[in-house]
Amino acid sequence: MSQRMPVSSSSRRGKKVLPVGHYRGLGAWAVFFFIFLYLPIVVLVFYSFNANRMVMNWGGFGIDWYLKAFQNDDIQKAVWNSLIVATVATIFATAIATIGALVLARGGNFRGKTVSLGLITLPLMVPEIVTAVAVLIFFNAIALKLGLINVIIAHITFCIPFAFMPIRARLEGMDTSLEQAARDLYASEWETFRYVTMPLLMPGIVAGAMLSFVISMDDFIITLMVAGAGSTTLPVYIYSMIRRGLTPEINAVCTVLLFVSVAIVTAYWIVSKTAQSRAVH
């Protein structure tokens, strides 16, 4: 692959003089890159409409596998579990992250600030499998066997940094003069927070909540290790389907989950972009 690096000085062949900093073949490389990035997704969606029992053998167009997936009780239960876990984890993680971000962005320089920042972003730095093992051992050591609640606790923990980052970014990009103006006009600290800071911060909170929802919905390894029987989430169920054999039913379920994620990420993108453009004006 490396011999196709566009950096190789193709300029000597020079048919047309390129501006400085431009390289021949960069555009083609980018096209190749995006094909690589999207090919698996296209293939996955395409084969979900396969009428055949085997994923790889094309047996004509059909939506039978979607119907079958929607009627599958186990899938329905897994979807419910995923939704419950993601919703509860998002609410808690976002609330905890919001308070943490407010303190870290507005609390000035206090002792332990760097340590606190490190602790909140710890779940991002530790490999997921290590987190999974640690949490599994911990729940076992304290003999906590509450089914879905175990899963929810683990999800809240690793969702906090994902909710935290957009909120903190928003807070640091915010102009504090509005808050100061409110204080000058005799708004109490609470009023300033409720009527000035919170509305301005809202896009960050929404973005953080959406990210943690997607992260929780998509988590696999930690849930696989922590979830007992009966608390299977959708990704864990998909994994067991893959191990049993490849049918287009997997593709159908995956396609639905894929579109849910894409929809949420697109919404996140729009929210954070409008927030940006509003902040500029």
Add this chain to the structure above:
Amino acid sequence: MSAWLPKSAAGRCWLGLAPSYFVIGIFMLVPMIIMGVFSFLEPNPYGGVRPVGSIAAYVKLFFEYDLDNNLVFNPGYLNIILRSFQLSFGATILCLIFGFPVAYYITLQPEHRRNFYIYLITIPFWTNLLIRTFAWIIILGRGGVIETPLLAAGIIEHSLRMMYTDGAIAIGLTYSYLPLMVLPIYASLEKLDFRLLEAASDLYANRLEVMTKIVIPLCKPGIVAGCILVFIPCLGAFIAPNLLGGGKKLMLGSLVQFQFASARNWPFGAALSMLLLAAVVVVLIFYARSARMRAQEEGSG
């Protein structure tokens, strides 16, 4: 604010941070410490541990007992660890070769189009890793998207057997973490002053020199950050080696999971996790040191 809140600013700070400390401390930091303790205990044959101190888990990394109960060197696990490092390193290099030109290409675009490209790169990243890796089975597998047309056209006569190879794992890893390489490189390239490139060119630097002497040194922080962001999750990867390596070509991540799911040797699994954690800490220290050195260079220069 309200009367029940602490009066001092510092007190309030700690009150606000308390929930974060509570959740991450209790459910992440304490578990990691317990994991460290477990790695020095004896395994219980049915999973879990017995409260007897032992370094057997760490000995098992390098040695095994032969029939006469003598300790002999066993490279089996060491090979898995080495392969994990090799594959992670390979995937990181592939991501760099693949991602850097694209990050650079995006920087050259007008601003509204840049945002759209970044959006396109983040979309696969936020979609389920398991699903994306599963899609590669359909592409690489026997009778899959690559093989079938080649077989039909008579270009190849037999299956290419691409699945369950190290190559398949490397492709899966590269695909999984590619956005983590592109985004930090793009972030540092975005700040690049393109007048520097023109200046270099005016001073008779050719295109290759402009790239190697101006662009790459200036976006080195982004490159280093990208490499670390790719390397660390690769090292602990579970999905790609399990689905594309068929569970036979193990990597550290899948070996750890195996200790808890099937082998029921918790201390060994914990010891392997500690090893993984140590590798991450080493990488992060290296990163912090290079960042500090860079800051010093900028400060003095």
